[in-house]
Amino acid sequence: MLPNYRRCISCRKVASKEAFWRIVRVYPSGQLQLDLGMGRSAYLCPEQECLKAAQKKNRLGKALRARVPQEIYQTLWERLGAVSPGAASRGSATRTTHEMQRATRTTQETLAAGPGDLSPKQPDCSRSTV
Numbered sequence: 001m002l003p004n005y006r007r008c009i010s011c012r013k014v015a016s017k018e019a020f021w022r023i024v025r026v027y028p029s030g031q032l033q034l035d036l037g038m039g040r041s042a043y044l045c046p047e048q049e050c051l052k053a054a055q056k057k058n059r060l061g062k063a064l065r066a067r068v069p070q071e072i073y074q075t076l077w078e079r080l081g082a083v084s085p086g087a088a089s090r091g092s093a094t095r096t097t098h099e100m101q102r103a104t105r106t107t108q109e110t111l112a113a114g115p116g117d118l119s120p121k122q123p124d125c126s127r128s129t130v
């Protein structure tokens with residue numbers, strides 16, 4: 001491969017790196033960003049088909065070995081003048097998943113700690129919740 005030539009992660013087309021979007025997993029923070037930064041990079045044609053494949057098949061995530069935030073795809077779709085298929089569910093999905101995993105682990109630890117209250121049907125006379 002010629003110097004300064006890169007390969008699209010979706011369609012495998014080879015072209016000058018200026019022809020592609022560059023998505024970078026910045027070192028050492030691990031943050032994903034576009035165009036700039038030092039770190040592991042992935043290249044993608046600025047085309048709907050390639051973006052769609054990269055998103056649907058998680059080619060970007062696999063190429064970068066990182067979780068790709070919805071915002072990255074969102075920005076790329078906006079560059080194409082299109083609306084992201086996942087635009088409705090945009091938000092901090094990464095953080096939510098992380099918190100869910102932590103919550104699950106806490107629940108499992110609680111369950112492992114003991115049988116818990118096996119008689120939940122206590123008469124509720126001590127509490128006066130109306």
Ligand SMILES: [Zn+2]
Pocket residue numbers: 008009010011012013044045050
């Ligand atoms: Zn491509």
